[in-house]
Amino acid sequence: MTDNGMPAGNGAGQGGRDRPLDGQVALVTGSVRRIGRATALAFARAGAAVVINARSSRDEAEATAREVEALGVPAMVHLADVTDEQAVAAMVEAVTGRFGRLDILVNNAAIRREAALTEMSLADWREIMSVILEGAFLCSRAAIPHMARRNYGRIINIGGVSAHTGAIGRAHVAAAKAGLEGFTRALAVEFAPSGITANCVAPGRIGGKRSKTSGHGVSLPGGAGPLVGQEGKPADVAEVIMTLCGPAGGFVTGQTFHVNGGLYLA
Template identity: 45%
Template sequence: MSLEGKVAIVTGSGRNIGRSIALALAKDGADVIVHARSNQSEVKSVVSEVSALGRKSLGLLADMGDRVAVEKMMSDALGEFGRVDIVVNNAAIRPHKSFIDMEYEDWRNVLATDLDASFLTTKAALPGMIERKWGRVVNFSGLQAYQGRHGGAHISAAKVGVIGLTRALGTELAPQGILVNCIVPGMIDTSREEHTGARPPGRLDSIPVGRPGDPDEIASLCLFLCSDANGFITGQTVHANGGERNF
């Protein structure tokens, strides 16, 4: 697999899965736009890591729930590189709040960040992909698309929407050489897991491989979906959860 000459943007790539994806794409030859919402030091660190691999890199900050900020981010990326061939929509938020206590602003903030942003980033990169007859989009959903959780109505709705967007674009854009897929990770060993309590006691017992996944394992899957090694998979949702769930 070689992405030499390709330009990728990975949202939410200052740490964890996004960082691993950015580095995997860079190792395979892509220039990479690194994104975080507000942590400039994390972005600079990953940009330095990408540059150390001999690839060009640009760090950008943007609130993915803010349409104007997302559109500016994509404009800056296209202005710097002239093209974006690969879009990895990894950034997401998942604040929990019971539905009875949820305000419309809470609902819209999650939908804007977890779903609308994928529309905006893909839409901005699409004209160039169509012109070159090549493009890759990898979206990220989550297990909450399949199993409701108390306090997560807005998250589940957004995650289901991402899968629907993936299916529709996978069908619509395939004739133009643009493949669109979605990854649903299970329990991954990240700092977010520690902070959100996403690893309840006993959960490891439900994973047949007996451990959480590593961000690099998700990055390897994403790299394959973004590469020319994948020419026949589109519109699909790929689960990487160690066998915890079967779909």
Template identity: 50%
Template sequence: MTERNLEGRVAVVTGAARNIGREIALRLASEGAAIVVNTLSSVGEAEGVAEEIRSAGGKATVVQGDVSSEEGAAAIVSGALDAFGRIDCLVNNAAVRRETPFAELSFQEWREVLSIILDGAFLMSKAAQPALSKSDNAAIINIGGMSAHTGAANRAHVVTAKTGLVGLTRALAHDLASDGITVNCVVPGMIGTVRGRSAAAEPSHHAVHNPLVGRRGKPSEIAALVEFLASPDARYITGQTIHANGGVFMP
């Protein structure tokens, strides 16, 4: 029986209570990583993810915290270190994906969306960097968005934030290379997920896209790509934006 790819590693997954974040947590756990399941408010669902991991023989803990504040990011990292003593992988998945016409978009909503998606990735990476630099297999994986590359109506805040993640990925790949930390961005296409009450039931920009493979993607397919980028086999990959979209968009 071969050793699993992430045996003995620790991964922090933000926004891990449901959908893609949940599947990433489960996939990394299946490869041996201990998982820090982060959520801001969906504590019950996050506990369910952690219990699913523990029931399968893995290790997991829930750390509630706000990625959009310095204090919150520091608390999440501190909770991970208290629970498991190390961090090898950070997945910046926390996001909100609202649709609001530009004429109705308030500066408060603009800032809220950017603070969670873009500021959150910066703050979490900043807080986790000292711990990641001690790992021999350190990875930061940002979860982007296809609309950042195609554009979309009523999503100025989300498109801007997700586009910023691409730039942050490239910049951090340079800045953190000397610490042995790879930094990549995974861009999901049209994925079948359960959306919260603050988001449209189906993003309007999906109506103009048709995946060549003839179906929506599964959260587990995004999780598989994240797991590869976190693994020892991906140490030569950094600064990349990698699309998983069934052929609907080809950069």
């Protein structure tokens, strides 16, 4: 054991079948709601300590942390704006200072805006790019040295179906999510020698408060929705993320995984 109460090791194969991520530490950005929260809980059930991140929603972050701890693993709350270079660096240092390691990073933080392209300001465009794309860059850049030191790491970027289909009023979001896929492939190539995998998970229509804008403008011929006949749940996406970060995901890198019930067929 380490002096912070976490099992020692390089991160691979630490846990049993029921808790395959025992001893690992996962940072999920934007993890107080929907896919981020579901992912944090999936990691906790798999045995990982989880860092809950939000920009300012401390009450929700603390509530999610309590849910994580109820599953028998440590939780840490760290408020940070992923577009702030110094704040991101401080967050990663705080994580490694407490746990001595960082094994998994899920770049989930995002904001949704809708505007016709001809009415979209440059500030609107840059705001989306900053949170989705630059946030993933800053968090990955800060986390990778700690992963490389142990020759082990998992990075998951959360894309979206609009990057493949386009979407009405969301050119900035579609462009940022498409950029994440290129960024994912670049990470996979550059850091495979360091034992780090990088993959992108692209959700489609995920039910809940945002279901009306999730996959907005995306439909099958005849106006049909997902082939499975229903919207997805945040947990559906979280389980794919968890699989990619577990032992079964070790031979997978540089890929985009569509979780959309057949809304879009790659």
